[in-house]
Amino acid sequence: MAVFDTVFHADLPDYAYTYGLPYELYKKYHIRRYGFHGTSHQYVTRQAAEFLDNTYGIKNTRLISLHLGNGASAAAVLNGQSIDTSMGMTPLEVLLMGSRSGDIDPAILFYLARETGADIDTLDALLNKQSGLKGLCGQNDMRTIIEQIDQGDELSTLAIHIFCYRIKKYIGAYAAALNGIDGLIFTGGIGENSSFIRKQVCTNMDELGIIMDSNKNQVANDALSELHNLHSKVKILAVKTNEELEIALQTQQLLGRDGSRLPCTEN
Numbered sequence: 001m002a003v004f005d006t007v008f009h010a011d012l013p014d015y016a017y018t019y020g021l022p023y024e025l026y027k028k029y030h031i032r033r034y035g036f037h038g039t040s041h042q043y044v045t046r047q048a049a050e051f052l053d054n055t056y057g058i059k060n061t062r063l064i065s066l067h068l069g070n071g072a073s074a075a076a077v078l079n080g081q082s083i084d085t086s087m088g089m090t091p092l093e094v095l096l097m098g099s100r101s102g103d104i105d106p107a108i109l110f111y112l113a114r115e116t117g118a119d120i121d122t123l124d125a126l127l128n129k130q131s132g133l134k135g136l137c138g139q140n141d142m143r144t145i146i147e148q149i150d151q152g153d154e155l156s157t158l159a160i161h162i163f164c165y166r167i168k169k170y171i172g173a174y175a176a177a178l179n180g181i182d183g184l185i186f187t188g189g190i191g192e193n194s195s196f197i198r199k200q201v202c203t204n205m206d207e208l209g210i211i212m213d214s215n216k217n218q219v220a221n222d223a224l225s226e227l228h229n230l231h232s233k234v235k236i237l238a239v240k241t242n243e244e245l246e247i248a249l250q251t252q253q254l255l256g257r258d259g260s261r262l263p264c265t266e267n
C-alpha cells in the first residue's frame with residue numbers, strides 16, 4: 001500500500017493547479033501544481049472538522065491548514081476537499097521554509113545565471129538547500145532561531161518576519177478562495193510547538209475574524225487545542241498531525257475493516 005503525499009490535492013480545480021505557461025507544457029510534461037503534505041493536511045482537517053461539528057455545530061467547514069515544519073505549506077479545504085494548496089509541482093513553492101526559498105521572481109534565476117555563470121544544479125541547490133531561514137540567518141532550526149532573536153540577532157528577526165508575513169498573506173488569499181474561514185489549523189513541528197510563531201501569525205488579524213487567546217496559545221499541548229478567544233469568529237486550532245495513522249486509516253479503508261477485502265483493480 002502506498003499513499004501519495006499529493007493525493008489529497010488530486011481534485012484541485014484546474015484554475016488552481018494550472019500555471020500560466022504554454023498549455024502544451026502541461027499536456028506534454030504534466031507541469032502543474034500537485035501540492036504536498038497531503039497526508040498531514042487531510043488528517044488534521046478531518047480532526048478539526050469533526051471537532052468543530054461536535055463542539056460548535058459547524059458543518060460545512062471552510063478550513064485553512066498550515067503545516068509548518070522544516071517544509072511548510074498551506075491548504076484551503078472546503079467540506080473536506082482540498083481546493084488550493086501552496087506547494088506546487090515541487091515542494092519549493094510559496095512559503096519560506098527551513099532551507100527552501102519559497103516564492104521568488106523566477107527571473108532572478110536568469111539574472112544569476114547570466115551574472116555568475118551558475119548552472120542548473122547550482123541554482124537548484126541554492127533554492128532548495130541554501131535559502132529560506134537558513135539562507136537568511138544561518139539556521140534552519142526554529143528553536144535556535146528564536147534563541148538568536150532573544151540574543152538580539154537582527155537577521156533572525158528578519159527571517160521570522162518574512163516567514164510569518166508570507167503565511168499571513170496566504171491566510172488572506174485562502175480566506176478569499178473559501179469566501180471566509182471557520183477554522184485555522186496549525187500543525188507540523190513549528191505549528192504544533194511554537195506559541196511564538198503562532199502568535200506572530202495571528203497578530204493584527206482581527207478584521208479577518210482571527211483573535212488569539214494568548215494564555216491558551218501558551219499552554220496548548222493536547223492532540224487538538226483551541227487557541228481562539230471568545231470574540232474570535234474563526235476557531236484557531238493547534239492539531240498534532242499523525243501521518244502514520246492517516247496512512248493506516250486509508251489502508252484499512254481500502255482493504256475493508258478486517259483486512260480481508262483486496263482492492264479491485266478497476267477502482
Ligand code: AMP
Nearest residue numbers: 069070140141142143188189190193194
Ligand atoms: P518537522 O519538519 O515537522 O519535524 O518540524 C521541524 C521544525 O519544528 C524545526 O524547525 C524545529 O525547530 C521546529 N520545532 C520543534 N519543536 C519546536 C518548539 N518547541 N518551538 C519551536 N520550534 C520547534
